[in-house]
Amino acid sequence: MRIGFFVRECLRGIKRDKGNTLLAILSLLMAFLLLDLYFIGVYNLNSFSERLKKGLVLQAFLTDELSDQARDSLQLKIETMAGVAEVDYKSSDSAMAELERDLGLSISEELSANPLPASFIIEPAEEKKTPEALAEMAAVLTAMPGVEKVIYPESWAADLDNAFAKTRKLGWWLLAALSVGVVLLTANTIRLVLKARAQTVALFALLGASRSFLTVPYYLEGIFLAAASALLAWGGVAWFILGVVRSTLPLSLFPFTTGLAVLGFATFLGLLGSYLGIKKELKV
Amino acid sequence: MAPLLEIKNLKKSYPPQRTIFEKLFFSVEAGELAIVCGPSGAGKTTLLNLLYLAERPEGGEISLDGQPAPWLKPKQYSAWRQKIGYIFQDQKLFVDRTVFENVALPFYFGNTQPINLREEVERGLSEVGLFGQKDKYPRELSLGEKTLVNLCRALVTAPHLIIADDPLSNLDPVRADLALKLLEKEASSGRAVVLTATAGNVNSGAAKVYFIDRGTLVPDTGRPAG
Numbered sequence: 001m002r003i004g005f006f007v008r009e010c011l012r013g014i015k016r017d018k019g020n021t022l023l024a025i026l027s028l029l030m031a032f033l034l035l036d037l038y039f040i041g042v043y044n045l046n047s048f049s050e051r052l053k054k055g056l057v058l059q060a061f062l063t064d065e066l067s068d069q070a071r072d073s074l075q076l077k078i079e080t081m082a083g084v085a086e087v088d089y090k091s092s093d094s095a096m097a098e099l100e101r102d103l104g105l106s107i108s109e110e111l112s113a114n115p116l117p118a119s120f121i122i123e124p125a126e127e128k129k130t131p132e133a134l135a136e137m138a139a140v141l142t143a144m145p146g147v148e149k150v151i152y153p154e155s156w157a158a159d160l161d162n163a164f165a166k167t168r169k170l171g172w173w174l175l176a177a178l179s180v181g182v183v184l185l186t187a188n189t190i191r192l193v194l195k196a197r198a199q200t201v202a203l204f205a206l207l208g209a210s211r212s213f214l215t216v217p218y219y220l221e222g223i224f225l226a227a228a229s230a231l232l233a234w235g236g237v238a239w240f241i242l243g244v245v246r247s248t249l250p251l252s253l254f255p256f257t258t259g260l261a262v263l264g265f266a267t268f269l270g271l272l273g274s275y276l277g278i279k280k281e282l283k284v
Numbered sequence: 285m286a287p288l289l290e291i292k293n294l295k296k297s298y299p300p301q302r303t304i305f306e307k308l309f310f311s312v313e314a315g316e317l318a319i320v321c322g323p324s325g326a327g328k329t330t331l332l333n334l335l336y337l338a339e340r341p342e343g344g345e346i347s348l349d350g351q352p353a354p355w356l357k358p359k360q361y362s363a364w365r366q367k368i369g370y371i372f373q374d375q376k377l378f379v380d381r382t383v384f385e386n387v388a389l390p391f392y393f394g395n396t397q398p399i400n401l402r403e404e405v406e407r408g409l410s411e412v413g414l415f416g417q418k419d420k421y422p423r424e425l426s427l428g429e430k431t432l433v434n435l436c437r438a439l440v441t442a443p444h445l446i447i448a449d450d451p452l453s454n455l456d457p458v459r460a461d462l463a464l465k466l467l468e469k470e471a472s473s474g475r476a477v478v479l480t481a482t483a484g485n486v487n488s489g490a491a492k493v494y495f496i497d498r499g500t501l502v503p504d505t506g507r508p509a510g
Binding site for chain 2: 207
């Protein structure tokens with residue numbers, strides 16, 4: 001019953017200060033829009049990277065003199081290596097056929113012999129698709145008898161990893177800055193609300209209201225402001241991505257669970273902001 | 285039996301040099317109705333404010349139910365005030381709440397609320413003859429009606445002590461009689477009631493009457509109170 005009363009008190013306050021509430025929600029909305037856009041960026045970058053990583057393989061070229069038996073034994077050895085997901089053999093004939101298909105030309109008839117070496121296409125396990133693991137695997141493969149050379153997109157893997165590290169770092173800073181912004185904005189709004197309702201609060205205290213009675217509605221109000229802003233931002237970016245951008249760019253909205261996590265985080269920030277605002281303004 | 289309310293050696297003054305109480309002794313037992321009379325500025329409201337911890341004395345002691353007043357512990361003010369029903373002279377109603385909401389408010393101040401809160405409030409409003417006005421806002425009421433809402437709010441939670449700051453001055457004779465009868469009923473049910481009045485405007489056979497005289501309280505017999 002008391003919770004119902006507090007919720008009604010909170011809604012009464014919001015209704016009374018419609019202008020301030022709207023202003024606070026709009027300010028907080030900007031912060032949550034930026035946060036949501038960051039999450040959309042990260043999510044799409046992740047999806048893009050996953051697609052790229054699927055095609056991330058090592059190619060071990062074999063020496064010409066390798067017998068079929070030695071080749072089979074080498075394949076078995078590579079297949080049992082830690083971190084190897086799949087090994088496919090590509091003969092020199094199929095390498096030539098692939099080259100001709102890519103070039104759209106028939107060049108094998110012009111050549112006296114096929115110069116392309118046979119190779120193994122090795123797909124590492126997901127957890128091994130890092131620059132360090134790939135380099136380590138390439139070194140092991142190169143040292144194997146019968147392997148002449150190993151190639152893989154060395155710089156690309158490092159660049160992708162680097163880009164992710166930078167994005168994550170930027171994300172943390174953005175998250176920290178926006179969180180501080182949301183907390184301060186909420187705290188300031190609650191302070192202003194308390195200033196505006198100072199007489200009411202004083203009368204409540206005079207009539208014997210406990211501190212929890214005085215503060216709970218303002219905690220709820222802070223939570224409401226932050227959560228409502230986060231929800232509006234979520235709706236806004238969903239409309240923007242699904243309704244406007246998606247037809248021209250291959251972008252997706254972050255998953256529902258991420259949206260819920262942002263909402264939960266917003267609630268926490270609202271609570272923290274309210275706490276600071278109340279602590280600063282309420283001297284009862 | 286220990287008095288429900290006890291004041292010992294209370295000292296209160298307003299700087300620079302206006303002394304209200306020099307050495308005030310006063311006690312009220314459960315079931316007693318005490319009327320404190322005195323001219324304007326004698327300290328009647330100050331006395332009630334001190335009892336309610338709305339003002340702080342320079343010295344002395346106040347105890348309620350055997351507990352000393354927690355002057356230095358503001359966090360305990362609410363628990364102290366919840367034991368007292370204060371009928372303010374200027375009503376102090378919330379203008380944006382209905383009569384019903386104003387009266388029901390004190391029920392939410394503590395940690396527990398009665399299951400039949402609505403019935404309790406409506407019964408209280410019926411007793412003061414304001415049941416029909418329960419959905420009205422204070423601006424729609426007369427001064428006398430506001431005073432009765434204020435009285436109802438102070439009584440509805442059945443506090444141990446009821447203090448009333450000149451509650452009858454804003455009421456017509458019929459309503460003043462009703463209000464006084466209600467306060468007498470509260471006293472006879474085991475609560476203590478302290479009400480202030482300008483001398484001569486309260487007529488209750490059940491009450492002990494005191495006068496504020498040069499910073500002390502004297503009963504109408506002329507003996508110092510305490």
